[in-house]
Amino acid sequence: MPGIGIQAVTDLRRSIESLITITSPESASTTLSNGEFATFTITTTGTSGGVTMVIHDFTLYLGSVSAAHALPDGSSIDMSQWQVVAFPNDWGATNNINTVTKVYVRNISAGASQTVAIHVQARMLQNSVTLGGTSA
Amino acid sequence: MKIYISVYPSGDIAVATSAIKINRNGQEPIVKTFDVSEDLIDSYFKSPDAFDINSETGEIKKK
Secondary structure (H helix, E strand, C coil), X not given: CCCCCHHHHHHHHHHHHXXXXXXXCXXXXXXXXXXXXXXXXXXXXXXXXXXXXXXXXXXXXXXXXXXXXXXXXXXXXXXXXXXXXXECXXXXXXXXXXXXXXXXXXXXXXXXXXXXXXXXXXXXXXCCEEEECCCC | CEEEEEECCCCCEEEECCCCEEEECCECCEEEEEECCHHHXXXXXXXXXXXXXXXXXXXXXXX
């Protein structure tokens, strides 16, 4: 049985990789005091109106962008003071055409006016999408 | 570059570079858009605690 040549496999791999693109990063922030919470809803839609296949990369930061301020796991973060729940590719929120990710963050006891920022980019199998979107 | 400022009934605000929806304490915001330079927006989101934002004008100022 004839197999696929090494060159053909390499070409196929390149073709698949060229289908996957990454958007420019987007950001959002808000300030939370003890007991307050926020849900960031990230909606990505295809500019052609077609079904999207998207993975959202996202990280939460507290106050400024650095590894020490990443939520969770930053060295300056006390996670007993925070609650974070993420719903990547939320089935209940999508219209089966867009891709929706929800990230819930709650300040349990970190103090007043803590600034939480989210940084997001989308990897997708479509060459033109809108990250953000107002249909969330 | 557009910036989206969400203003909540409590008076609190949220800021986004795209229309990422931000629900605070179960409250829906009124969203305003402003044109702001990309450099300033980048600086703001690298260190939001270092800036003040005027939700009426969209002005971003270093503290």
